[in-house]
Amino acid sequence: MRVLFAGGGTGGHIYPGITIADALTASGEDVEVLFVGSRRGLENEIVPRRGYRLATIDIAGFERRVSLKTAKTVVMACKGCWQALAIIRSFRPDVVVGTGGYVCGPVVMVAKLLKIPALIHEQNAIPGVTNRILSAFVDVVAATYSESVRYFRRPGRVVVTGNPVRPSVLAATRAGGSASLGLDPQKPTLLVFGGSQGSRAINQAMIEAFPLLLQGMPDLQIVHQTGKLDYDRVCGELRARNLYDGGRGREGIIVTPYLYDMENALAAADLVVSRAGAISIAEITARGLPAILIPLPTAAEHHQERNARALESSGAARVILEPDLNGPSLAASVLDLLRDRDALREMATRSKGLGRPEATGELVKLVKSLARRKGGA
Structure with a gap:
């Protein structure tokens, strides 16, 4: 065939x-x-x-x-x-x-x-x-x-x-995913990505949020996919704040232009911050992950916002529209969820119920x- x-x-x-x-x-x-x-x-x-x-x-x-x-x-x-x-x-x-x-x-x-x-x-x-x-x-x-x-x-x-x-997304384990990325499976892990090409808006918010997140939760691990076009700028900004040295940076912080092993990153994560593209949502819900979704405002007929609102109405995600996105607001949302383990577990259950494996x-x-x-x- x-x-x-x-x-x-x-x-x-x-x-x-x-x-x-x-x-x-x-x-x-x-x-x-x-x-x-x-x-x-x-x-x-x-x-x-x-x-x-x-x-x-x-x-x-x-x-x-x-x-x-x-x-x-x-x-x-x-x-x-x-x-x-x-x-x-x-x-x-x-x-x-x-x-x-x-x-x-x-x-x-x-x-x-x-x-x-x-x-x-x-x-x-x-x-x-x-x-x-x-x-x-x-x-x-x-x-x-x-x-x-x-x-x-x-x-x-x-x-x-x-x-x-992908079957690999469903099969990946937290222990295996964490080991692949050099992370500690016992520590809270945040995964951030702006789609396959990255998002300058999300990247800028994360640059501002990094010190607030690490101050509010010192053991937090962060995996951040920037996209290739914005990678050097993000690294430079984080380096200026003594958060990144051009390699792996502080232990537990990974900044990369592209995640070719997204299945491991998803398996290691407790919470995802991302755009609301269809494939991202499919993989997030298949894994049963809570999410903070930032829809792409220029997506045709606002389909990303529709995707995001569907998860929000089901209790599986929170939505931040791009005009409202900044470092302090993003950090506050992330820390609020990661500190409330019961709410995080409930969101995970709702997310899993929306998956179509x-x-x-x-x-x-x-x-x-x-x-x-x-x-x-």
Whole structure:
């Protein structure tokens, strides 16, 4: 069985495909996998690290209003379609799986023109433009939330599966995760990240919060993923405050541009501070972790705030909107929760109840079913 995954740009569009691919290859069947992404996205680092082949095409997103860039974007889209055609004809997939990002458009459309079964997976409650368009052509739309069904062209083809969660995220233990990161499992641990590309707003709040957190809870361990673009600035600011020396810093403080072993960081954590992207929330709830969520204000149709409010209303998270975010407010929220172990445990229970650990298995069944009824390229 040959499976082609199309998706990229951010971790939220890459990890669902990797999770499904891992489960397929572990199922005992003879499976060949190829990922297709853009030339500049995070997939160029993440996919090869996970042991999968990656082919790339030229693609750029369409702007919502016509500008001088529109013609260039159209030309690039046509070029991307020709590149997708060459890749598909060479690989001859039995099924194509789109997991989000602009790259999905040409790859999935070419696959359908060649009568190859295709599935798209939508991670958010409010579907993106690309997936809304593709939903009219694909065989199956796998949705994370039931409320997103009404946005698709053919609701009868939508299956609500949830977001796939990597088995390694579910299997990791606190002892193992702490050991991997060089942390003490007996000490409280805070995990902070702003999505796969980082968040300058969260980073700035953490720079201000660091001394307040360590003063209020001296044994607190902090794992902070900054994103690559802001890493040097954050390290410089912390160094100026004698909190970081460019290496691991004070014992129990880890500042890193990217966490390739997020499963260990999640397993070691007592509390998470993060954006409210769909994949982050899926992994947080699968682990049953309490969270302080800071939605990305520029996310399309405020889907991150909707994600965050869903957890907040269930008692699994607290929400801080970015205009209200600063070091003192963040430190106060973190310390308030970590000091109240009963409240933290209750939030963890509520978070666990929202998790969908079975999502990966359901998606694997759908992919296999489509591969069996391939129309032929």
